[in-house]
Amino acid sequence: MSASLASLMYAFIGLPLLAVAGLNLAGRRLTRRICRPLGVFVGLAQMAVAVISQLLLLQYHKSSVSFSQFWDMTVSDSAAYLRVDAFSLVALFCIGMAVAAAFSFKWFDSEHNAFNFTNMALLLMLGLNGAALVTDLFSLYVFIEIAGLCSYTLTALYREERGLEGGFKQLILGALASVLILIGLAFIFMECGSLRYDALALFFSEELPLPILDYLAFLFLIGGFGIKAGLVPFHQWLPDVYESAPAPVSILLSGIATQMMGTYALIRIMSELKGGAADPVADAILLLLGLITIFVGALAALAQKDMKRCLAYSSISQIGYIVLGVSCGNAFGFIGAMLHFFTLTLGNTVLFTDAAAVDLATNTTDMERLGGLQKQMPLVGVTNLIAFLSNAGLPPAVGFWSKLLIIIAVWQSGNGFIAGLALVAGVLTVACCLKVQRKVFFGPDVEELSGVSAPRGGVVVSSLTLSGLIVVAGLLIPFLLRMLQAQGLF
Amino acid sequence: MNAFSSLIASGGGLGLLLLMVALPALLGLACLALSRRSYGGQALLFFLGATVNLILALFILFGEEQTVLLPWAGFEINLALRIYGFSRLMLILSAVLFFLSALYSVAFMRRENRSGQVFFYCLLALAFTNGVFLANNFVTLLFFWEGILAVCFAAQLYNDRPKVRTAVKTLVLGAAGDIMFIVGVAVTAVQSGTLMMDVVSGLAAEGPGALGFIGLALGALARACAVPFQSWLPDAAAEAPLPFVVTLPVCLERVAGAYLLLRVTGGFYALAPGSALSIALMIVGVLTFLAGGMMALIQRNLKRVLAFVAIGQAGLLLLGAGSAVPAGSDGALLSLFAQVPALMCMFFAAGQVEQSTGSADLRRLGGLGHLMPFTGVAFVLGAACAAGLPPFGSFFADQLIFSAVNDADILLYIGSLLGLFFTAAALMRVGATCFFGPVRLPEGMEREQVKEAPGAMALPTVLLAVAGLGMGVLIGPFSSAVRNVTGSTVEGWSFSLVLCLIYVIALLLAVLNHITGHRATGEALRAADHIHYLPGLYRVYDAAERHYLDPYNILMGVVRVYSWLCRMIDRCLSWIYENLLERLVDRGSGALHDLNTGVVNQYLLWTLGGLAFLVLLFLVLV
Structure with missing residues (x-):
């Protein structure tokens, strides 16, 4: 069984690698046609493999599967390089989903750009997949760097001023983050002698109180991954990048790349290390950062005039919730953070796809120039509303449950006041949602937009499907939670 | 009768008790369903309801004690009904009075609109009142208690001449009392640990128990139209259809209020004579008696005078029940038996006057005794009974109450005497104005047009007038019979001759006051002007007439x-x-944006x- 399950897991590495190779080996004429279908196929295939893997795991009552080199499938857990568990499968599913959404509509006019985008997006996918599969901190760092390099390039894909500026900012801040992470890893390695998750968990469970070097390592890691995730006060680059990047790149970055490079890594590190100890100092720092991020993100979103910038700030606020969940150090917190990771990927993908649809139809995302689009594009308006309300945490969307779990976790960890504040901050997200809906969709008609035709095809299909998934996942939450419980997550 | 008693004992009791509640309600609905054209049918159903109710009450009176229990909502909330001495007495009293009222109403409503609605409200109120007397569970009691208020509100809102303001006033004042009542029920249930009324007995009216006592007592005051829940009655009396006024506030609500008051002071709670709560209750009683009498003295509308007298009489009930001594409680009960028929009788006479002359304004009426002798005599008899003149039943009841009040506090006794004086003076003024002296009629009305009431209206009026006299004449056997049913332990009459003399002097002073006032002003209606315009008192009257003192x-x-x-x-x-x-x-957000x-x-x-x-x-x- 294990071998057959493990062989399936190679698809997560193999699919993007083979797709990149195939794309570059195919003739120029063929390449022109297959870029988008290939991206969608790879994304959907990854989603399917993730779902099948999860079902197989459930079938065999296993919580994870470890695997190594292709020629040595039946490797023991302690020697394996790669591992798949429920959380990484959720992440892999989300990666597939965002990639499929980014390729779902035609954006690039020039073949050259489309070709480059496909190559870089698939490599980004490879990096992200790797980050989800690895079992040691250094490999995590390496894959995040691969993904990071791809994302800088993608932002500057057009090689025009704004994109280059965005990519440059991302590169500078990303480099700083890499340095911080590397220093953190070095400190940990100095203390522990290994960077493997299981060895670290063992080490931290025995070493209490932690040596000062480990605290410093934590600080550097939080700083480094905080920059990658866009936590306040390291967030300034994020809205600039989301705004300046081409629409499909925005979807990829906001939907999955930032999440994987920042929040996923944070959740993973904290949850793996928590296998041993719960450190109150690191928890307190994360709690405070999370709360600040929630409020600053939501408040700043209200002042934005560009739709994509507004969405970017709003997503920063949501990342704050994930960090808040991680900081609780209890099972509810991790499950809540993980679910909110899923919620945010889903919500952001829909929101940025809708922004792309608006951009496609009107050639702008400036909310001052938009208005009354609900008549021309009712489906986009409705899906946007669903995604926003899910992010704001309104039932029956999946976002309600994830936020609820996080707030319960914060409450259980003895921070009732902060739980209340986090709850109140949801109002700001709703206000932000209302602002976008009113300015873009429900507001007074704008004369210049009267001739705008409704977007069709992939962009609407992808947005509709994903917003449907938001509601369905929200309704099926008891089933999903029971599934996670069966795998021993809480 | 014995056969019926055995029927009750063998399980027929359940059906009988439920019938007491369900039958009037169903017949009331049938009255409502019939159209105005079939007035005969409506009247027949209404009268049938009253008659069957009377027969059932008679069966219950002579039947055995009985308790029935139907499970309802769980948590000890059951439809629990019980027949025992006190409830039997109240059932028969209300049934007899309702029967006479029905006799009158059937004749009265022939010339009025919306008869079906009025009959419906009266029968529904009867059903709820029966429920109150039979209830043996506090939640069941609450249900019927609130039902009476609901009927009272609806009857004023949905009739021929709807008066929204008065209806709302009724509802607000009634609801204020009922909220207290609910609090009282809750506290009593917590204190006693049960919702069954027959189990609750002799709770201490101290600490939290005081709250329960006050709540229940205020609920009873609201139903009996005592201060501070009284101000809707004069408005309703002047505006609402007469059968409604007589049946609900004057008869059924009063009996229900007195029933609860006596059960609270002498049953659920052991109220100590001379305790703060007892004195407080008696102070409210004196205030009610005084306010009713004083306001009745200056009214210019016949029905408003009677309404204020009715309010004052509620004060007597409070004085008796609040004294917490057996003589006072017995006095209150006997007073109830005397005052309700007297008040009904006077209202009936007022109804006949209004229907014959088209007005109840005392300034336009006079000397009607010449034109409507039966009505005049009945009114005078009723007024004499209400004023407590010897040898009417109320005289004897008042002696018991006054002696109990004198034992409690001399100031309260003086206040009660003043109340008596004002009530007697007011009744004399209204009787003399309306039925004596030269004939005076509203403009455009000829003497020939004013006719004596038809037999069906005159008969109950005269019967009620004679009842007070009969009760007085037969007070010995009557009070023994009542005590037999209630199980009171007081034997014989024990009031002092001095107090009796003082009482009679107060009445004589009222007569003297009227005669001098009449002579001074030359008009019976203005016989009390010297009191009305007394320095100091004038301001109080002025404030009351401007409704500044209206609790609402x-x-x-x-x-x-x-x-x-x-x-x-x-x-x-x-x-x-x-x-x-x-x-x-x-x-x-602007600052963050700028950053x-x-x-x-x-x-x-x-x-x-x-x-x-x-x-x-x-x-x-x-």
Whole structure:
């Protein structure tokens, strides 16, 4: 069984690698046609493999599967390089989903750009997949760097001023983050002698109180991954990048790349290390950062005039919730953070796809120039509303449950006041949602937009499907939670 | 009769008790369903309801004690009914009075509109009142208790001449009392640990028990139209259809209120004579008696006078029940038996006057005794009974009450005597104005047009008038019979001759006052002007006439202040939400927006600052 399950897991590495190779080996004429279908196929295939893997795991009552080199499938857990568990499968599913959404509509006019985008997006996918599969901190760092390099390039894909500026900012801040992470890893390695998750968990469970070097390592890691995730006060680059990047790149970055490079890594590190100890100092720092991020993100979103910038700030606020969940150090917190990771990927993908649809139809995302689009594009308006309300945490969307779990976790960890504040901050997200809906969709008609035709095809299909998934996942939450419980997550 | 008793004992009791509640309600609905054209059918059903109710009450009176229990909502909330001495007495009293009222109403409503509605309300009120007497569970009691208020409200809102303001006043005052009643029920249930009424007995009226006692007593006061729940009655009496006024507030509500009051003071709670609560209850009684008498003295509408007299009489019940001595309780019960027929009789006479002359304004009426002799005689008899003249039944009842009040406090006794004086003076003034002296009729009305009431209306009026006299003449056997049923232990009559003499002097003073006032002004209607315009008292009367002393207006004033406060709080909150928070959010988000300059150097500085902040935080925490 294990071998057959493990062989399936190679698809997560193999699919993007083979797709990149195939794309570059195919003739120029063929390449022109297959870029988008290939991206969608790879994304959907990854989603399917993730779902099948999860079902197989459930079938065999296993919580994870470890695997190594292709020629040595039946490797023991302690020697394996790669591992798949429920959380990484959720992440892999989300990666597939965002990639499929980014390729779902035609954006690039020039073949050259489309070709480059496909190559870089698939490599980004490879990096992200790797980050989800690895079992040691250094490999995590390496894959995040691969993904990071791809994302800088993608932002500057057009090689025009704004994109280059965005990519440059991302590169500078990303480099700083890499340095911080590397220093953190070095400190940990100095203390522990290994960077493997299981060895670290063992080490931290025995070493209490932690040596000062480990605290410093934590600080550097939080700083480094905080920059990658866009936590306040390291967030300034994020809205600039989301705004300046081409629409499909925005979807990829906001939907999955930032999440994987920042929040996923944070959740993973904290949850793996928590296998041993719960450190109150690191928890307190994360709690405070999370709360600040929630409020600053939501408040700043209200002042934005560009739709994509507004969405970017709003997503920063949501990342704050994930960090808040991680900081609780209890099972509810991790499950809540993980679910909110899923919620945010889903919500952001829909929101940025809708922004792309608006951009496609009107050639702008400036909310001052938009208005009354609900008549021309009712489906986009409705899906946007669903995604926003899910992010704001309104039932029956999946976002309600994830936020609820996080707030319960914060409450259980003895921070009732902060739980209340986090709850109140949801109002700001709703206000932000209302602002976008009113300015873009429900507001007074704008004369210049009267001739705008409704977007069709992939962009609407992808947005509709994903917003449907938001509601369905929200309704099926008891089933999903029971599934996670069966795998021993809480 | 014995056969029926055995039927009750063998399980027929359940059906009988339920019938007492269900039958009037069903017949009332049938009355409502019939159209105005079939007045005969409506009248027949109404009269049938009253008659069957009387027969059932008679069966119950001579039947055995019985308890039935139907499970309902769980948690000891059951449909529990019980027949025992006191409830039997109340059932038969209300049934007889309702029967006479029905006889009168059938003849009265022939010339009025919406007869079906009036019959429906009266029968429904009868059903609920029967329920109150039979209830043996506090929740069941609450259900029927609130039912009476609901009928009272609806009857004023949906009739031929709907008066929304009076209806709302009735509802607000009644509901205020009933909220207290609910609190009382809750506290009593908690104190006694049960909802079954027959188990609750002799609770101490102290500490939390005092709250339960006050709540239940206030509920009873609201039903009996005592101060401070009285102010709707004069308005309703002047405006609402007469059968409704007589049946509900004057007869059924009064009997229900007195029933509960006597059960609270002498049953559920052991009220100590001379205790603070007892004195407080008696003070409210004196105030009610005084207020009713004093206000009756200056009214110019026949029915309003009677309404104020009725309010005053509720004070007597309170004085008796509040004294917490057996003589007082017995006096209150006997007073109930004497005053309700007397009040009904006077209202019936007033109804006949109004229907014959088209007016109840005392300024336009006079000397009607010549034109309507039966009505005149009945009114005078009723008034004499209500005023407590010897040898009417109320005289004897009053002696018991007054002696109990004298034992409690001399000031209360003096207050009661004043109340008696004012009531007697008011009744004399209204009787003399309306039925004696030269004939005076509303404009355009000829003597020939004024006719004596038809037999069906005159008969119950005269019967009620004679009842008071008969009760007085036969007070010995009557009071023994009542005591047999209630199980009271007091034997014989024990009031002092001195008090009796003082009582009679007070009545004589009222007569003297009337005669001198009449002579001075030359008009019976203005016989009390010297009291009305007495320096000092005039201001009180003026304030009362302007409704400044109306508890409803005072309550509404409090409500207005409360709503103003709420509005202010709401406006403050609105300002906080709409201005302060909005400005804060605007400024905050604007500042955050401005911080994002797009310059990468600054981003780096921010990041480094953030790292420094983390280090600082770490140092603080570690």
